[in-house]
Structure formats: C-alpha cells, structure tokens
Amino acid sequence: MVGAGVIGSSTALELARAGFNVVVVDRLGGPGQGSTSASSAVVRFNYSTFAGVAAAWEAKHCWETWDEYLGAVDRAGMARFHRTGMVFLDVDVAPKERVMPLFDRAGIPYEVWGPATLATRLAGIDTGRYWPPKRLDDEAFWAEPTEQLGALWTPDAGFVDDPLLAAVNLANAARQAGAQFLFKRQVTAVRRSGGRVAGVELADGERIDAPIVVNVAGPWSSALNRLAGVGDDFTITVRPMRQEVHFVAAPAGYSEGNRLGPVIADLDLGTYLRGAPGNGLYVGGTEPACDLMQWLDDPDEANPHPTGAVFEAQVTRAARRLTDLGVPTAPRGTAGVYDVADDWTPIYDRTALDGFYVAIGTSGNQFKNAPVAGRFLAAIITAVENGHDHDTRPVRYRGEHTGLTVDLAAFSRRRPVNADSSGTVMG
Secondary structure (H helix, E strand, C coil): CECCCHHHHHHHHHHHHCCCCCEEEECCCCCCCCHHHHCCCEECCCCCCHHHHHHHHHHHHHHHCHHHHHCCCCCCCCCCEEECCEEEECCCCCCHHHHHHHHHHHCCCCEEECHHHHHHHCCCECCECCCCCCCCCCHHHHCCCCCECCEEEECCCEEECCHHHHHHHHHHHHHHCCCEEEECCCEEEEEEECCEEEEEEECCCCEEECCCEEECCHHHHHHHHHHHCCCCCCCCCEEEEEEEEEEEECCCCCCECCECCCEEEECCCCEEEEEECCCEEEEEECCCCCCCCEECCCHHHCCCCCCHHHHHHHHHHHHHHECCCCCCCCCCEEEEEEEEECCCCCEEEECCCECEEEEECECCCCHHHHHHHHHHHHHHHHHHHCCCCCCCCCCEEECCCCCCEEEHHHHCCCCCCCCCCCCCCCC
C-alpha cells in the first residue's frame, strides 16, 4: 500500500484483518501527516448519493464506539467523536428536498427548521439569504438580505477532535493486526510482470515485491497512477487542490459550558464552521464560484501556511453569519492539499492493471467515512482477487451497524460524473 493517511491506515487495518500481508509505504514521517492532518474532521451525512449517505451513517457508529472498532485502547491516546449536531442552511445548489428522501431511506433523524426556529435554536445567527457567495470587494457582499433562510438539522452529526490522532489510532491497530509501516520512503516506480502489478521501487533503491498495490496516496495519487500506467479508462479524474482552514475564538453564545456549538454548513455564504474544545471555532471554505481555486501541478509546491487574503475572506463570511464573531487581523490555522475528484465523490475501485487498486479523490469530504472506506477496499480486493468481476457486477457492502447496503458502483472509476453533486466539498 502507498499512503498512511486516515483512509490508507484504515485500509491497512481492514486488509490485515482480512488476512493479507500488508506493507504501507509513506513519504512522510508518520501516519496522517499529509492532508489528514489539515482535515476539519466533520462527521456529517449530507451527500448527494445514497451510497455517500449510507457510508457516513455507518461510519458514525464506528466513531461512536472507536475503541471497539479499533479492538483496543491506543496508548498513544484516542481520537474522540463529539456529537454536536449539524445545521445545513438552505441553499439551492444542495436542496434539502434532495437529501431528505436519502435520510428517510437510511433512517437518519433530522428536523426541518424555518428561519424563526433557526434563529431561536442558534444564538447570534443571521438568517439572511445572501446567495450566491460573493467576494469581499464586491459591493453586493455588504447588501442587506431580502429573504430569510431555514435549515436542515441532523442531531447525530459532529466532529472528531484530532484527525491526525485518528490516523495514528488506525495505524497502530493495523500494526497490531500484522501490518508493517515504512515512513520517509518515496515510491519512484511501479513494477509489472505479465500484465499484473509486481510491486514498487523506492527512492533508496529498495524493491518491494507485491502482487497487490493499493494507491491511497492522497494528493500524490495522480502521480502514482501515472507511474503505474493506469487511468485511461477512468471517467473521473482527480487533481491536487490547496485549501486553508482557519481558527478563531468562537463568538459568545455559540457554545454553552461543556456543550460545543453545532457544525454549520453555509454554502449560501461559502463557508462551513465547527467548534473546538476550549471555545475555538474552525472556519473553512466550500469552493464558491467567486473564489479562485488553488489547483496544483505538484503538491510539494503548496504553501503550508495560511494566508491573510483567504483568512479574511473566509472568516469575514463566517462573521456575516454569526454576528458576534470577531475577525482577527492575523491569520491562524492550517493549509493542506486535497485530492479532489471531478464530482467530489471518491474512487474506491480496481484498475485496468490487475492487482492495482485505488482509494483516491477522498480529501475534504471522506475523513468521516474512513472506517468504512477501509472495509470497502477490503471487500473489493478480496472479491476481485478471488475471481469476481467487479466492473460488471459491482461488490455490495452491508454495514454491520446499520444493516444498510452500499452499492460500490457509486465509487467506480468508470461511473458517470455525479450530476447531483453540489460541486463543492459537501459532495
């Protein structure tokens, strides 16, 4: 396997549990140190496909019983799921009328709030409709709203407080199951033999023989696919994108005592917000059309520090929504690189090269699904390596907690582009 982020470490754990001899190679110094470490780690269920909704609902149960999922309490500490609920503000690009039938089918509790209920339930919120999102230098950004917004409330949503630690937990559990991890090692070639993958070569000259290679390399996944010579039959492409998430003090009334405020998805203004222990607030963006997307040719060229311009834009938008939120003069937060699929839906699949599998396009909206993503890959790999034709008869996964069945064709490399996608990190 190549990649030890939260998805890679989960996949390593599930493959080791399934009886595979697992070796994980990662160019960085430890589990989760790439895009995982920059994740906001929100656990939500709003997706544009039933497969996405069902996966997130199943994964939530894994986060709630994290020690049981891992099989032990990690001496390194344990990532923790905080159930805060999520407020998804009404927006035309991701209408609640599209997702509510999916919630009903999955059995996910929710409430529909009108503007008055929203204002009552969330102190200090401006319920104005500002769509579409605008740049701060656009005079229209400061215009008063003429309409009011409601929201869709999901009480079981929340966030994981330490995404890097979650990856460490998974990697340590994988080690306990027999997986081996090689850090600070870079793959420079993918070897073939007789039309099948045969292993990888590393920058230090070492060769690792392997009849199965799994690409879970995050922002570097496209480069690894090129080394393997795969991708010609993909209908979905992935690209690296630089993103920033900012940290500010939460406004008065957002949290009460030990109760953290809810996650807020605000595509109307182009932001999302989630609380943090210690009265903090993380603010991220939802790729509004008015902003310049920072696509990269080489993930290694990304500026690792938050910038003043993006900080001001995102936090000012958040302050338009939460009226008591202050906008500090200096940016504080993190920057990372996402691995983004065309329709913001990941690819969990085999490839045209026998033995070469991918779990790519996951960044930004799949952290929450990490526990089941590993199980998806283990199910696909086990089936294909035992002769199953996943391309014509896609594997179906049944969640052990929810009993929901996920047709893994939804994550195929050959699927049609998801026309119902919001075109943002929300999927």
